[in-house]
Amino acid sequence: MNPASTLPESPVLPPRDYQVYSGDDLATNVLEVAMGPQHPSTHGVFRMDVSLDGETVVKLKPVFGYLHRNHEKIAENVTYLSSMPYTDRLDYFCSMTNNWAYAMTVEKLTGIAVPERAEYIRVIMAELTRLQNHASLVGFFVNDLGASGTPLLYAMREREHILDLFEWASGARMMCNYFRFGGCRNDLPPGWLQQCRKVVDAFPAFMDEFEKLLTENEIIISRTQKVGILPRPLAINAGITGPMLRASGVDYDIRKVDNYGIYNRFNFRVPLGEVGDCYDRFMLRLLEMHESVSILKQALDSIPEGPVIGDVKARNFRPKVGEAYGRIEAPKGELGFFLVSDGSPKPYRYRVRPPSLINLTVLEDMCLGHKIADAVIILGSVDIVLGEVDR
Amino acid sequence: MLGKGIINGLTVTAWNFFGSYFSKSRLTTVQYPEGGNTVTAFSRNIPFLVFDDANAPIDSLRCVACKICEKECPPQCIYIVQDKDANGKLIKSPKIFDIDISVCMGCQICVEVCPFESIKMDSHFELAGRDRFADLLLHREQLAKSNDYYHKIHPAEAREVDDRLAAKQKKAGPA
Numbered sequence: 001m002n003p004a005s006t007l008p009e010s011p012v013l014p015p016r017d018y019q020v021y022s023g024d025d026l027a028t029n030v031l032e033v034a035m036g037p038q039h040p041s042t043h044g045v046f047r048m049d050v051s052l053d054g055e056t057v058v059k060l061k062p063v064f065g066y067l068h069r070n071h072e073k074i075a076e077n078v079t080y081l082s083s084m085p086y087t088d089r090l091d092y093f094c095s096m097t098n099n100w101a102y103a104m105t106v107e108k109l110t111g112i113a114v115p116e117r118a119e120y121i122r123v124i125m126a127e128l129t130r131l132q133n134h135a136s137l138v139g140f141f142v143n144d145l146g147a148s149g150t151p152l153l154y155a156m157r158e159r160e161h162i163l164d165l166f167e168w169a170s171g172a173r174m175m176c177n178y179f180r181f182g183g184c185r186n187d188l189p190p191g192w193l194q195q196c197r198k199v200v201d202a203f204p205a206f207m208d209e210f211e212k213l214l215t216e217n218e219i220i221i222s223r224t225q226k227v228g229i230l231p232r233p234l235a236i237n238a239g240i241t242g243p244m245l246r247a248s249g250v251d252y253d254i255r256k257v258d259n260y261g262i263y264n265r266f267n268f269r270v271p272l273g274e275v276g277d278c279y280d281r282f283m284l285r286l287l288e289m290h291e292s293v294s295i296l297k298q299a300l301d302s303i304p305e306g307p308v309i310g311d312v313k314a315r316n317f318r319p320k321v322g323e324a325y326g327r328i329e330a331p332k333g334e335l336g337f338f339l340v341s342d343g344s345p346k347p348y349r350y351r352v353r354p355p356s357l358i359n360l361t362v363l364e365d366m367c368l369g370h371k372i373a374d375a376v377i378i379l380g381s382v383d384i385v386l387g388e389v390d391r
Numbered sequence: 392m393l394g395k396g397i398i399n400g401l402t403v404t405a406w407n408f409f410g411s412y413f414s415k416s417r418l419t420t421v422q423y424p425e426g427g428n429t430v431t432a433f434s435r436n437i438p439f440l441v442f443d444d445a446n447a448p449i450d451s452l453r454c455v456a457c458k459i460c461e462k463e464c465p466p467q468c469i470y471i472v473q474d475k476d477a478n479g480k481l482i483k484s485p486k487i488f489d490i491d492i493s494v495c496m497g498c499q500i501c502v503e504v505c506p507f508e509s510i511k512m513d514s515h516f517e518l519a520g521r522d523r524f525a526d527l528l529l530h531r532e533q534l535a536k537s538n539d540y541y542h543k544i545h546p547a548e549a550r551e552v553d554d555r556l557a558a559k560q561k562k563a564g565p566a
């Protein structure tokens with residue numbers, strides 16, 4: 001017996017009232033597509049609800065929160081020191097700068113001084129973080145353009161040298177958890193600075209190779225120039241920070257504005273874009289890497305000997321009543337922490353000002369009128385990490 | 392000329408591809424487990440408990456069950472119960488010291504807050520087990536490792552710790 005014949009008969013559908021359209025008055029509906037949260041080009045669990053007229057984006061709604069881990073509330077229920085490893089997991093590409101922002105806020109709150117050598121180590125680590133973040137971002141960006149794999153793997157290869165340095169100094173490749181209130185956890189191991197200098201000296205060769213590989217490529221130019229323009233007034237009004245703001249031509253770098261740490265001792269320029277399109281954002285990262293290499297060389301030349309951490313007690317750490325906001329120029333923008341202390345070992349309020357989330361708010365304004373394939377590269381040029389967007 | 396940039400880029404790719412046949416430095420992939428030891432000086436994975444006497448590992452644990460690490464542990468993966476002597480009086484030794492390594496994130500906060508230098512970070516990382524729960528919950532017997540082992544994995548750090556402990560004992564006076 002044919003097994004199919006045992007199945008119940010499918011109901012007969014009433015005949016549809018099909019219409020035949022022809023010519024210019026082709027009636028189309030706006031198509032709503034949920035891109036994500038499992039889409040490979042959304043850099044994590046991020047969803048874009050796009051409304052499409054043909055292939056053109058007419059409406060875009062970013063939906064996030066899939067990676068929400070209650071970071072702020074957890075931090076209010078553990079001691080100040082115990083939040084430090086959780087800050088690694090905000091923007092997991094740049095754990096060193098996250099550590100720095102948090103440590104700096106607590107130092108502001110309590111007035112702890114940081115030894116000279118530790119300040120230099122922090123600058124070195126932050127700039128290495130910037131190098132590896134921008135290198136891998138550019139790789140991912142080109143990956144979104146369709147050059148699947150090759151440039152990304154070249155970037156990852158260079159990033160690996162920097163992650164090796166992190167592992168050597170801190171014990172972990174990505175979740176470094178290296179900075180402490182008033183310094184760094186341990187001194188750099190012997191031979192670290194020499195190896196770091198080797199990596200830094202070899203880095204410009206990689207950037208030259210990368211620029212030869214990509215920047216004059218006609219396909220990249222035609223796909224990124226004049227795509228996703230972020231006008232200067234909108235960038236300022238929306239609170240955009242970091243490379244995205246500077247690509248729109250606003251000279252605002254917290255390293256220069258605040259001079260936090262010891263950045264006033266180094267000689268570096270702030271690259272600026274003109275148009276504010278995807279190509280500017282892409283080139284700006286390459287130029288920032290050159291400046292980071294120059295800061296690193298100066299810091300490696302002048303790093304002094306000495307202690308790396310002051311006399312800060314690990315147990316029973318109670319800041320006095322007060323509040324503090326500390327911010328740094330993280331590779332993605334302004335990363336700020338706001339802490340309110342009520343004198344107990346746990347913070348009363350702990351707030352993160354993530355650069356990725358706020359840079360993401362202008363996504364719709366940049367995408368409107370472009371094709372859906374361009375929306376992917378515009379998102380790629382924003383440089384988001386969902387760990388930080390959703391916290 | 393249109394296409395010059397693309398051809399330039401392709402020469403870079405070709406250089407990298409053919410270069411990998413001649414230059415060792417372009418072969419960056421490391422084979423696991425054949426490819427050398429990746430453990431570094433400060434490498435950390437999960438904590439272990441230090442003991443001093445190899446003949447009585449559990450009795451000579453440095454841990455006094457003060458529960459500071461249990462309180463400070465960010466993901467709360469440590470569970471400690473203090474031991475009692477025959478008269479039911481609490482003594483300075485853990486009866487239960489469990490670490491759930493499926494929760495532990497290797498952040499080293501427990502090591503930093505421990506006042507007795509009794510908990511340190513291990514660099515052993517091959518911890519896979521067949522049981523989801525039993526194999527990932529380590530008891531004090533599995534966590535106890537000798538001071539010699541500590542010297543073997545982190546020599547410089549272990550010497551510092553020994554010096555600190557000797558100074559502390561000297562200050563307290565000869566027992």
